[in-house]
Amino acid sequence: MRAVLLATIFAGAVVAPMVAQTPQPIPRPGGSRPPTTTAPPPAPADTTAPAPTPPSATATPAGTDSNTPSAATLGLPLYPTAQFIASYDAGRGQRYYLFGTVAAYSEVVAYYRAQLRDKGDVVYEQPPTHMFSVGRFREENMAFPPGVTVKDWTWGGSPGYPNPKLGAEPVRFPSIIMIVPAPPAAAPAR
Numbered sequence: 001m002r003a004v005l006l007a008t009i010f011a012g013a014v015v016a017p018m019v020a021q022t023p024q025p026i027p028r029p030g031g032s033r034p035p036t037t038t039a040p041p042p043a044p045a046d047t048t049a050p051a052p053t054p055p056s057a058t059a060t061p062a063g064t065d066s067n068t069p070s071a072a073t074l075g076l077p078l079y080p081t082a083q084f085i086a087s088y089d090a091g092r093g094q095r096y097y098l099f100g101t102v103a104a105y106s107e108v109v110a111y112y113r114a115q116l117r118d119k120g121d122v123v124y125e126q127p128p129t130h131m132f133s134v135g136r137f138r139e140e141n142m143a144f145p146p147g148v149t150v151k152d153w154t155w156g157g158s159p160g161y162p163n164p165k166l167g168a169e170p171v172r173f174p175s176i177i178m179i180v181p182a183p184p185a186a187a188p189a190r
Contacts, residue, residue, distance in 0.1 A: 067084070082177055083101065085164060097179045098176060102174060104175065105174065112148050131148070145180070148178070149180075152174070160172030
């Protein structure tokens with residue numbers, strides 16, 4: 001009898017808090033309120049005012065030749081078949097530029113070894129990632145060390161990095177090249 005009473009008390013002590021708990025919504029960035037299900041009504045269109053200019057985006061996707069950086073603007077060589085994907089603000093006046101290529105990882109690494117006259121460093125063996133440093137990293141005015149990083153996106157059976165341009169060829173890039181040029185020189189002190 002005593003064992004039954006203890007088992008009942010134990011079961012009640014364990015089950016009661018579980019039954020009494022109310023599920024909480026998953027926290028969302030920017031606040032703890034769940035998203036609203038209704039959208040605010042659209043503002044009336046003002047056809048006499050010019051359309052507002054959208055703010056500068058963090059990522060600059062490829063789209064026209066004016067967006068595509070060249071080896072001259074980057075100060076570093078570009079793999080011959082590399083296609084510009086996007087550039088991102090790295091902070092501290094630097095940007096990094098992503099390029100995709102259908103060339104094999106080993107071919108791209110060999111190209112940059114010859115062009116930069118540097119063997120570079122294998123920073124990861126899985127997935128294969130090779131980095132070529134081309135300048136001294138200055139923490140006070142750089143977010144990233146200047147250089148070229150090559151990554152194999154076919155490692156582990158992956159089909160490659162998806163091409164962000166819908167309907168464009170190739171559909172996936174086997175190798176991705178990240179180029180980080182040195183930041184622009186600081187203005188001289190007066």
